[in-house]
Amino acid sequence: MNLLDLIKQPWPWYIAGPLIGLTVPVLLLIGNKAFGISSSMRHICAMCLPANITFFKYDWKKESWNLFFVFGIFLGGVIAASFLTDPKPIQVAPELASDLAHYGVTDYSNLVPTDLFSWESLFTLRGFILMVVGGFLVGFGTRWAGGCTSGHAIMGLSNLQWPSLVATICFMIGGFIMANLLLPFILAL
Amino acid sequence: MKNIPYLVVGILFGIIFVKAEVISWFRIQEMFRLQSFHMYGVIGSAVATGMLSVFIIKKFNIKTLSGEKIEIQPKTFKKGQIYGGLLFGLGWAITGACPGPLFAQIGTGVTVIIITLLSAIVGTWCYGYFKDKLPE
Numbered sequence: 001m002n003l004l005d006l007i008k009q010p011w012p013w014y015i016a017g018p019l020i021g022l023t024v025p026v027l028l029l030i031g032n033k034a035f036g037i038s039s040s041m042r043h044i045c046a047m048c049l050p051a052n053i054t055f056f057k058y059d060w061k062k063e064s065w066n067l068f069f070v071f072g073i074f075l076g077g078v079i080a081a082s083f084l085t086d087p088k089p090i091q092v093a094p095e096l097a098s099d100l101a102h103y104g105v106t107d108y109s110n111l112v113p114t115d116l117f118s119w120e121s122l123f124t125l126r127g128f129i130l131m132v133v134g135g136f137l138v139g140f141g142t143r144w145a146g147g148c149t150s151g152h153a154i155m156g157l158s159n160l161q162w163p164s165l166v167a168t169i170c171f172m173i174g175g176f177i178m179a180n181l182l183l184p185f186i187l188a189l
Numbered sequence: 190m191k192n193i194p195y196l197v198v199g200i201l202f203g204i205i206f207v208k209a210e211v212i213s214w215f216r217i218q219e220m221f222r223l224q225s226f227h228m229y230g231v232i233g234s235a236v237a238t239g240m241l242s243v244f245i246i247k248k249f250n251i252k253t254l255s256g257e258k259i260e261i262q263p264k265t266f267k268k269g270q271i272y273g274g275l276l277f278g279l280g281w282a283i284t285g286a287c288p289g290p291l292f293a294q295i296g297t298g299v300t301v302i303i304i305t306l307l308s309a310i311v312g313t314w315c316y317g318y319f320k321d322k323l324p325e
Contacts (some may be wrong), residue, residue, distance in 0.1 A: 007208070010208065010209070010210050011205070011208045011209045011210075012209075012230075013209065013226070013227050013228075013229075013230030013231045013234060014230060014234060015209070016205050016208070016209030016211065016231050017209075017230055017231040017232065017233065017234030017235040017237075017238065018234050018235065018237075018238040019201075019205050020202070020205060020206075020209075020211075020231065020235040020238075021234065021235035021236065021237065021238025021239040021242070022238055022242065023198065023202055024238075024239035024242050024243065025239075025242035025243070025245075025246060026198055027195075027198065028242075028243075028246060028253065028259050028261070029246075029251070029253055029254055029259075030194050030195075030198070030253065030254055031191075031194070031195070031253060031254075031255075032253050032257055032259055032260060033195070034261055034262065035239075037287070037288045037289040037292075038287075038288040038313075040288070041288065041309055041310045041313040042313055042317070044310055044313075045310060045313055045314045045317060049314060051314075051318075053314075053317045053318055053320075054320075055316075055317035055320050056314075056317050064192060065191075065192050065195040066195075068192040068193070068195040068196040068199065069195040069196070069198065069199040069202075070199060070288075070289070070292050071196060071199065071292075072195065072196040072197065072198065072199015072200040072201075072202065072203060073199045073200075073202055073203035073206065073289055073292040073293050073296070074199075074203065074292040074293065074295055074296040075196075075199070075200050075203060075296060076199065076200040076201065076202060076203015076204040076205075076206065076207065076293060076296060077203050077206070077207055077212070077292065077293035077294065077295065077296020077297045078296040078297070078298075079200065079203070079204055079296075080203065080204045080207035080208055080293075080296075080297065081207065081296065081297035081298055084204065084207075084208060090210065090213060090215060092215045092216075092219060092225075093219050093222075093224035093225050095222075095224055096215065096218055096219055096222065096224050100218075108215075110297075110299065111207070111210055111212055111213035111214070111215070111294070111297065112212075112213070112214055112285070112294055112297075112299045112302065113214055113215065114299070116214070117214070117299060117301055117302065117305075118301055119300070119301050122301055122304060129283070130283055130284065131284070131301065131302075131304050131305045131308065132304065132305070132308045133280075133283070133308075134280050134283030134284035134305060134308075135280070135284060135291075135304070135305035135306065135307070135308030135309040135311075135312065136280070136308045136309065136311060136312040136315075137276050137277065137279050137280025137283065137312065138277060138280035138281065138284055138286070138287065138288060138291075138305075138309045138312065139280075139288075139308065139309030139310055139311065139312025139313040139314075139315075139316070140273070140276060140280075140312035140313065140315055140316045141273045141274065141275070141276030141277025141278070141279070141280055141312070142273065142277045142287075142288060142309075142313075143273065143312070143313045143316040143317070144269040144272060144273025144276065144277075144316050144323065145269055145270050145272075145273030145274040145276075145277055146264070146267065146269060146270060146273070147264075148277065148287045148288050148289075149232070149281075149287040149289070150287070150288075150289055152264070152270075152274075153232060153236065154232070154235050154236055154239050155239065155261075156264050157236045157239070157240065158236060158239030158240045158242065158243045159243050159261050159263070159264075160240070160243075161263060161264040162266070163264045163265060163266040163267070163270055164264050164270075166266065166270050166271065166274070167270040167271075167273075167274040168274075169274075170270065170271050170273075170274025170275045170277075170278060171274050171275075171277055171278040171281060172221075172278060173274075173275060173278060174274065174275040174276065174277060174278015174279045174280075174281065174282070175217075175220075175221045175278040175279070175281050175282040176221050176278075176282075177278070177279065177282075178221070178278065178279045178280075178281075178282035178283055179217075179218055179221030179222055179282040180221065180222060182279070183218075183282060183283065186283070
């Protein structure tokens with residue numbers, strides 16, 4: 001098996017996790033930047049529609065590195081999907097697959113289930129909740145919490161910040177409640 | 190031009206996100222249903238690597254490439270980390286994506302996620318609008 005074939009397979013956690021963690025020192029070393037992704041959405045608000053809101057009145061141009069960073073993440077997605085795809089369907093836990101089948105989710109050809117996330121389903125109640133309400137909660141919640149998985153869970157914990165531990169625990173509690181208690185009702189819509 | 194290195198780091202980061210399948214809605218469901226170790230392994234080893242890196246940087250007083258002293262802003266506790274954290278957690282399990290993966294998902298060609306990202310930006314804006322009325 002050559003190297004490209006190896007790269008095309010799904011990467012195990014012990015390769016991906018350390019590489020993701022290395023983003024912390026790389027950003028610090030190249031420009032004293034703290035790893036964080038959700039701030040990019042605040043900068044986009046400050047850039048496009050500050051509307052005289054104090055929270056958006058700052059010099060976002062000083063933070064433009066962050067916008068380049070997230071644009072890079074987008075491009076990374078383009079590159080991975082164009083040149084590094086694994087033709088095999090995504091492998092998931094059998095319990096999850098049998099459960100999702102009840103809700104009509106059977107397509108495992110894409111990392112994002114196209115049975116749930118598509119332009120057609122956007123105009124159904126289920127699709128609206130999954131994409132529009134879900135997205136709103138991500139944006140509103142991360143800003144209120146002052147960071148997301150990258151800023152709190154990875155950067156904050158790396159720097160031993162206990163408020164970030166509180167935030168991370170709350171992210172997980174919210175996720176457990178949604179995935180186990182609420183999402184089954186949403187998927188059944 | 191000074192921003193090009195961040196673009197490059199972003200590209201590499203995006204590729205890792207896709208190839209480790211952390212942008213997958215399925216992997217996020219497995220994590221919150223305790224059906225797979227994968228995401229715990231990714232986040233856990235990322236935090237361990239980050240901690241060790243920050244420890245080394247502080248211990249040996251390592252400077253940036255341009256010779257600046259490395260400074261990391263401490264995080265101060267606010268109640269928002271609880272309320273906002275819970276709301277974000279709910280959204281994370283619905284969309285199967287935190288903010289970073291949203292950008293990568295769009296890149297892989299799932300164009301409808303543009304709507305999820307726009308909605309997240311609207312959510313961010315609404316937080317800014319209501320900020321003074323919310324418990325900090």
